């Protein structure tokens with residue numbers, strides 16, 4: 001059974017816990033073992049946490065979950081671009097799939113609930129699909 005790791009940001013923790021619940025269910029359905037669940041302060045810390053997981057021989061893929069909320073400045077947009085770009089680069093560096101389930105940037109509170117489970121599911125499904133097609 002393939003093992004993956006999940007990195008989660010602590011912004012909007014309750015909603016991210018719902019994303020984790022969905023990710024666990026999809027992983028089980030796709031016969032993926034979750035070898036690690038790593039909580040980090042925010043999205044800026046996700047690339048390092050994902051890289052630590054991808055360096056592990058027992059982990060063949062990873063998932064990043066979290067929420068980048070709408071702020072008053074461009075901080076969230078800049079962060080979103082940088083983080084997602086880094087996660088894609090890590091995928092190519094290690095040749096291991098990284099599913100990105102990060103809501104936003106610029107998401108409003110009312111936009112979060114309908115996206116938590118679909119985004120988490122899509123991130124795990126993407127990793128499972130890439131592993132299956134390897």
Ligand SMILES: Nc1c(NC[C@H](O)[C@H](O)[C@H](O)CO)[nH]c(=O)[nH]c1=O
Pocket residue numbers: 009010011041042043044045066067068069070076079
């Ligand atoms: N505003 C959000 C953040 N900001 C925190 C950063 O990700 C980081 O933890 C901080 O800059 C210290 O290095 N993170 C999110 O994931 N979502 C946000 O909305």
Ligand SMILES: CC(=O)[C@@H](O)COP(=O)(O)O
Pocket residue numbers: 068069070071072073074075076077
């Ligand atoms: C997306 C964020 O960083 C948010 O939490 C705060 O943003 P801002 O400083 O633009 O209000």
